[in-house]
Amino acid sequence: MTIKNSHSVQVSLGDRSYEIVIGPGLLDESAEKIHAWLMAKSGARDNPSAFLVTDENVASYAESVTKNLTAAGWRTTTFQMEPGESSKRLEVISKAWDQLVEFQADRRTVVISIGGGVVGDAGGFVAATFARGLPFVQIPTTLLADVDSSVGGKVGINHAQAKNLIGAFHQPLGVLIDTDAFQTLPDREYISGLAEVIKYGVILDADFFTFLEGNVSAIQQRDSEVLKKIISRCCELKAYVVERDEHETTGLRAVLNYGHTYCHAFEALTGYGELLHGEAVSMGMVYASKLAEKLGRVDQALTDRQVRLLEAVGLPLNLADPTAISIEDVVGRMKLDKKTVGGMLRFVLPTKMGHVELVEDVPEELVRQTLQEGGLSSC
Numbered sequence: 001m002t003i004k005n006s007h008s009v010q011v012s013l014g015d016r017s018y019e020i021v022i023g024p025g026l027l028d029e030s031a032e033k034i035h036a037w038l039m040a041k042s043g044a045r046d047n048p049s050a051f052l053v054t055d056e057n058v059a060s061y062a063e064s065v066t067k068n069l070t071a072a073g074w075r076t077t078t079f080q081m082e083p084g085e086s087s088k089r090l091e092v093i094s095k096a097w098d099q100l101v102e103f104q105a106d107r108r109t110v111v112i113s114i115g116g117g118v119v120g121d122a123g124g125f126v127a128a129t130f131a132r133g134l135p136f137v138q139i140p141t142t143l144l145a146d147v148d149s150s151v152g153g154k155v156g157i158n159h160a161q162a163k164n165l166i167g168a169f170h171q172p173l174g175v176l177i178d179t180d181a182f183q184t185l186p187d188r189e190y191i192s193g194l195a196e197v198i199k200y201g202v203i204l205d206a207d208f209f210t211f212l213e214g215n216v217s218a219i220q221q222r223d224s225e226v227l228k229k230i231i232s233r234c235c236e237l238k239a240y241v242v243e244r245d246e247h248e249t250t251g252l253r254a255v256l257n258y259g260h261t262y263c264h265a266f267e268a269l270t271g272y273g274e275l276l277h278g279e280a281v282s283m284g285m286v287y288a289s290k291l292a293e294k295l296g297r298v299d300q301a302l303t304d305r306q307v308r309l310l311e312a313v314g315l316p317l318n319l320a321d322p323t324a325i326s327i328e329d330v331v332g333r334m335k336l337d338k339k340t341v342g343g344m345l346r347f348v349l350p351t352k353m354g355h356v357e358l359v360e361d362v363p364e365e366l367v368r369q370t371l372q373e374g375g376l377s378s379c
């Protein structure tokens, strides 16, 4: 069977290179794709086996993949986690290891994550750690996972004190994005994912930003063709960054953190789970752009363009109750953030549409001004 109407993006990382395939109905071709990826990496295998990781909200997608694999002669088992961030913890990973042992997994068993970023990060961590690394496939089902978490090889779980503190780089064999899968995603989750989409335009691709501005209603209607284009472009842009900074050593990968210094502080101070990540990214981009204005790097028109697009797709521009959070606490959190070195405040800031830079040593006073103007409390 040949895959029709799909688009392929290559992530070039030497012997860790892989394909991201994007299109409708791809779940039904998962066995064929995964087989091809395995063949390309390490040749034919007898008795292939797969360990599927999923959560109950997307279990039906995992069942489609299981059916497809079983029909092609694979032995499979499914590890189902509770939906939500709290599954990114060691106890859950430990249960997955137990199930792998029981399944008599060997070093060629393929771990396949089918779900959002939580399932992708946790399943990837299982793959990275069991038997010193199993082959891994990502089948993302949220927009955020399609455009961000499934590409780039960062896998991991949370520590009680910090998100994503325990992890590894473990690139997948391939990423299969079925653009029909996120149609069942609740609106709030879908809209939240759009914040990362818009972020790619601001940081790397002015034409893409213009394309998004011109396609707001198709985006709202989750038009398959437009979404395929959008997801493909985001994956190309993420691949571009990851290829040049796979392990976050050259600094380029930091551009992906536009809006995230404010975002992480807001997420932590509103209590994790209150804001969805993309909602906090949306607010964070508005604040960061205003900070860039204060530094004379951009004019207000650039912020206004972002505000208009974020608002048009239904993303929030500010905290629901900014007075509930103090400026002091936000600045304190920012200093704890891993992008802060030696107490100096560092931000990824735009210089023009489609371009950002990492700016070291941003005066704290200007950050405070943005928060004050946003209505946060001074005491």
Ligand SMILES: NC(=O)c1ccc[n+]([C@@H]2O[C@H](COP(=O)([O-])OP(=O)(O)OC[C@H]3O[C@@H](n4cnc5c(N)ncnc54)[C@H](O)[C@@H]3O)[C@@H](O)[C@H]2O)c1
Residues within 6 Å of the ligand: 055, 056, 057, 058, 083, 084, 085, 088, 115, 116, 117, 118, 119, 121, 141, 142, 143, 144, 145, 148, 149, 150, 151, 152, 153, 154, 155, 163, 164, 181, 182, 183, 184, 185, 186, 189, 277
């Ligand atoms: N590894 C990386 O590079 C990277 C990058 C960004 C984010 N992340 C991580 O990703 C996670 C967030 O991912 P997320 O936003 O996808 O959240 P998520 O995985 O929690 O999914 C959101 C919710 O939607 C449900 N869901 C998923 N797909 C669905 C579908 N098709 N239909 C109906 N419901 C569906 C899930 O069960 C869950 O309840 C965070 O843990 C974050 O740290 C990782």
Ligand SMILES: [Zn+2]
Residues within 6 Å of the ligand: 196, 260, 277, 281
């Ligand atoms: Zn993000």
